[in-house]
Amino acid sequence: MVVVNESLCDLCGTCAGVCPANCIKILETKVLIDYNQCVECLNCAAICPFEAIRVSGEEVIKV
Ligand code: SF4
Ligand code: SF4
DSSP, X not given: OEEEOTTTOOOXXXXXXXXXXXXXXXXXXXXXXXXXXOOOOOHHHHHOTTOOEEETTBOOXXX
């Protein structure tokens, strides 16, 4: 499960743009992920410029 660290996220919306399930919504103060639709591709975690998205609390390895 991907988790957004709200203290690192600046709501840039980049993650939402690469989500194949279109299940990331950028709200005024936070990012909302619909886990019912998430396919755990981890695109969002890989692309976040602020490393604000983690997988189950673990570090995401960037390529
Ligand atoms: S890409 Fe990262 S910083 Fe940008 S909205 Fe998504 S979680 Fe927040
Ligand atoms: S892991 Fe993939 S499907 Fe799930 S929220 Fe991130 S980009 Fe979307």
